[in-house]
Amino acid sequence: MDLFDFDGTLVDSNGVWVDVDNGFLARRGLIPTREYSDAVGHSIFPIAAQYTKDYYHLDMSPEEIMAEWLDMARDAYAHQVPLKPGAGEFLARRAGEGADMALVTACVPELCRAALARHGLERYFSAVVYVQELGVEKRDPRAFALTLERLGVRASDCTLYEDSPGACKAARDTGIAVVGVYDPFYAMYEAEMRQLCRRYIRSFTELL
Structure with a gap:
């Protein structure tokens, strides 16, 4: 089974969250630190919100x-966030080849469904x-x-396409083959990604 991340892998949306984080803090006269940006950039929504509350008191x-955050991001996902180059074409090709595909995001x-529909x-x-x-x-x-259990598949039968080095490592440690996907948000981790992943691509166009 092909497993796909969404933000930063299929859609060019990581910049939206940088703008949301920075805008949210700017409304309160606060400045994002590198420590803060790294923490929330690697986290899921509820944990990031709790971290923001605690970090900035x-x-x-x-x-x-x-x-x-949702109010700030909703319009971008529904109307603005573009696909990454070659992503739509690669999904169409894999579907034509009969591949079973799942999104793991x-x-x-709410935001994911809006962008998927668009x-x-x-x-x-x-x-x-x-x-x-x-x-x-x-x-x-x-x-x-937990994802493998929910999908009813074995790690050895799966390949994950993912831009986050943390998620790539977690998937690899679970036994899933990983294809790293370049995104500017994680550009500084490219060397690490190339070591972690079975293959690293700058764009899905390389796979067409």
Whole structure:
């Protein structure tokens, strides 16, 4: 089974979250540190919200933080976020070859569904696993163990396409073959990704 990440792999959306994080903090006169950006950039929505509350000592609940983030990101996912080069064509090719494909994403379900619908990608996936609903971060190997269990497949039968080095390592540690996908957000980790992954691509156009 082919497993695909969403943000930064199939769609060029990581920049949206940089803008959301920075805009959210700027409204409060706060500045994102490298430590903060790294932490929330690798996390799932509820954990990132709790981290933001604690890190900046905000007088807001995690639910209030997530609601504001959603308001800021909703339009981008519904109308602006583009596909990564070659992503749509590669999915179409794999579907034509009879591949079974699933989406495994830390994206907020509402936003993911909006972008999938906009680009007409739903038809390619037999299942969508929202890591947020598993209750663990995607860089935790348990996320992939739970995903395999939910999908009813073996790690040895799966290949993951993913841009995050943390998620690539977690998947590899679970026994899943990994194809790393370049994204500017993780550009500084390219050497690490090339060591972690069975193959590393700059774009899906390389696979067409």
